[in-house]
Amino acid sequence: MNVRPIEARDQAPLSAMLRQIEQFKPEEVAVAEELIEASIRDPQGSGYECLVAEDPGVVGYICFGLTPMTESTYDLYWIAVHPAVQGRGVGKALYGAFAEQLRKRGSAQVRIETSSKESYAATGGFYERLGFSVDGKLRDFYAPGDDLLIFYRKI
Numbered sequence: 001m002n003v004r005p006i007e008a009r010d011q012a013p014l015s016a017m018l019r020q021i022e023q024f025k026p027e028e029v030a031v032a033e034e035l036i037e038a039s040i041r042d043p044q045g046s047g048y049e050c051l052v053a054e055d056p057g058v059v060g061y062i063c064f065g066l067t068p069m070t071e072s073t074y075d076l077y078w079i080a081v082h083p084a085v086q087g088r089g090v091g092k093a094l095y096g097a098f099a100e101q102l103r104k105r106g107s108a109q110v111r112i113e114t115s116s117k118e119s120y121a122a123t124g125g126f127y128e129r130l131g132f133s134v135d136g137k138l139r140d141f142y143a144p145g146d147d148l149l150i151f152y153r154k155i
């Protein structure tokens with residue numbers, strides 16, 4: 001498996017992959033696609049960057065960006081792996097390549113905002129395996145009983 005910066009040719013396979021991930025609602029897919037498009041169109045100025053995993057076709061991606069008004073904190077906006085290969089280390093490899101880039105840039109922190117419902121369903125365990133902990137919680141932020149969780153870690 002190879003992890004590399006996104007290219008324009010990745011846009012269509014990533015859109016197709018996002019539609020196969022049952023955890024994502026259509027409106028979430030639309031936002032994910034906007035960020036992918038922005039990262040391809042203007043990797044320097046848009047505030048969004050993506051790395052893609054290929055094996056040999058596209059099997060996942062990670063989308064991140066320097067958090068506005070911070071010196072060295074990055075937001076991890078999106079990470080997704082094709083359902084056919086989830087649980088085989090692709091997510092970990094994507095995160096590893098992202099963390100490596102941040103180390104080279106001298107960046108120090110990563111923040112992930114997610115809903116508590118989504119977190120309990122799947123992703124919280126994954127983020128904790130990567131060394132994140134829940135450092136913030138806004139109750140009922142998304143809906144009654146659905147909190148905003150802020151996962152955070154130092155690089």
Ligand SMILES: CC(C)(COP(=O)(O)OP(=O)(O)OC[C@H]1O[C@@H](n2cnc3c(N)ncnc32)[C@H](O)[C@@H]1OP(=O)(O)O)[C@@H](O)C(=O)NCCC(=O)NCCS
Nearest residue numbers: 078079080081086087088089090091092122123125126129
């Ligand atoms: C969450 C996701 C990105 C993880 O990628 P993945 O390739 O399936 O995960 P990996 O195989 O790299 O797993 C890495 C580690 O996390 C653990 N892990 C993965 N998913 C987990 C889960 N749901 N609960 C607990 N641990 C989990 C693995 O056991 C592994 O642990 P290890 O280091 O001890 O071996 C992927 O499953 C996915 O795309 N899910 C749907 C989309 C989504 O919810 N994205 C996040 C919100 S944007």
